[in-house]
Amino acid sequence: MTDPDRPPTLLTATVPVGTPPVWAILQRRLFDVLDDAWRAFADRYCAPDGSLYYSGPVADRDGGDDFYEAFFNWPVLYRLGGSDELLDAAKHHWRGVTEQLTELGLVVDEFERGYDWFHLGESMLLFYGICAADPADPEFRSRAHKFADLYLPGSPAGNYDPAARIIRAPHNGAEGPRPGLQKEWASYGAELGMMRPFGLPLHDLGTIATWDDLADPDNARRMGEAMNARIGHGDTAVDLAATSLAVNAWLYGHDDRYRDWALDYLGAWHERAAARGGVLPDNVGPNGVVGELHGGRWYGGLYGWSWPHGLYSVGNAAAIASLNAALLGGADELLDLGRAPLDEVLAHAVEAPVTGTDMSISDRWHAELGEDADRPTLLVPNRYADDGWFDHQPPQLALPLWLWHASGADADRERLTRIRKASGYDWRTVRAFRNKEEGGHEAPWLAYLAGDNPDYPAEILRVALGQAARRLELITADPTDPAGLHIHHWQRVNPVLTEALLQLTTGTPQVLYNGGLLPTRIAYWDGRRGRPGLPPDVAALVDTVTPDRVRLELVHTGHSYPRTVVVQAGAFGEDRIDAVRTETADPGHPGDPRAYTAPEVTTRTADIPVGAGHVTVELPPGRRIRLDLRLTPRHRRPAHQSAVPTR
Incomplete structure (x- = not known):
């Protein structure tokens, strides 16, 4: 005591x-560059009220996350030592974007009207960051409670069914459960080319056996109707990320209403996983039954094991669930929500090169592995359907790393050691790349912490400085009318980078991007x-x-x-x-x-x-x-x- x-x-x-160490000079230089960078971004892309210049189309339900994501790590930079002005800037842009999205019909009473938690989690990172950076602000404290209240039993929003222990629909939010999917998918046809790498959303619709079958308008209509009726109802595993709302509110004053709900909801999913051997199912029907809308299958839900992302979405939600359970002081067994999926896919791993292996997301791994993409390495299946595990990709190291960060358990550290031994590339190599999460350098950082990558601090800081400089050049040279930009453009050029600073100054990995809190x-x-x-x-x-x-x-x-x-x-x-x-x-x-x-x-x-x-x-x-x-x-x-x- x-x-x-x-x-x-x-x-x-x-x-x-x-003689000053190189890493110290580079680190202070990075702070200076990032201070110039966020100002340049705001000057180029933001209106005086804090909103983003934009006049392009907005989907029926999708898109709100992309506006918030443009600023997702700005409060984190402030917490690490960024400019005194950065906190007020982050709040200003949150308010401006929230008002902008209200006018666009995606936000009601300052929270998204109703969407899936794969994207809602991305939307919330900016908000969570502000709360952690300035919990004395009564305005954001009030919002934290208001948002969490949307999911408590008895809330007028009705998102949660306490009897079935489910969130009532995969799309949920300020207006409660929102059954179905976005109207753009009412007819799910082959013209949706960007979705082709992920294959068919449902595999049991008779004559629809391949993606090309969706070129038939009748098949496209049938697929859309089935998706709305089955994928668009009941609970889904990515909703586990909603527990971050409750934990964030609980951190203000330990109102146990939030803790009790989160632990009950996490416990319900743990019981469902335990009933089938430990691995998290991805769907629960309206009556609380796994597979109720999918012919008894434990897979098939929205952003679930089968479609479109598998481990990338389910694994992130499960890791967030484990982290939240640890913060709340829940039973250690709740961390199995995140452990079991990783152990399951590792049990079905293969050794093969990224190059030439059929996978839904390959460009990311070509960037992260560079020339090593041609070398055989550990690949784990990301997805599961009637024919078994498929879509093998390199392990996403952030998932087992955050589990170890949350638990401190030897077994969770040993899992990382096993992955390194099975990898066909040198974990000490530091490559210059960006991914959406502003992460991906976990391997060389872990090698540094293990004592065999001493140059990592200077190398990763050089990479961060180079990335910030490139994005500043992209902003300066951007010839487009900001109002006509693609909705993902802002996050691609966001010049604020926090991965290196988080690792080096706090000993913490980059935040889990689909709705994680950040306990450094x-x-x-x-x-x-x-x-x-x-x-x-x-x-x-x-x-x-x-x-x-x-x-x-x-x-x-x-x-x-x-x-x-x-x-x-x-x-x-x-x-x-x-x-x-x-x-x-x-x-x-x-x-x-x-x-x-x-x-x-x-x-x-x-x-x-x-x-x-x-x-x-x-x-x-x-x-x-x-x-x-x-x-x-x-x-x-x-x-x-x-x-x-x-x-």
């Missing part, structure tokens, strides 16, 4: 920086300015992450002003720092001015008891300090942190 009589732990950095292992506060994030001039590097230990270094790269850094264990204050091993320098620096070189610096280590959730570090200019934190995980209930911690 925290010792109330022990004074707050105050450390002073005394070790001279000397380490959080920082600027003690002099009273706001979250690293102070100006200060760089941070985490090089060790285990359940009960985090080791990091702080470097003051400036030469003028002292900085005060509060280092907190857990973004939501959930962990306790039991002790810290640190170092101090012996006197002698900077030495005799007549000498050609500075004197050699000798240091001494000391173990200091802490017994609190944070330590405070005074960093004089040109000084650095290493902190080896020994932790008790989940010592407290996690909560949004609204002020600089003082105890």
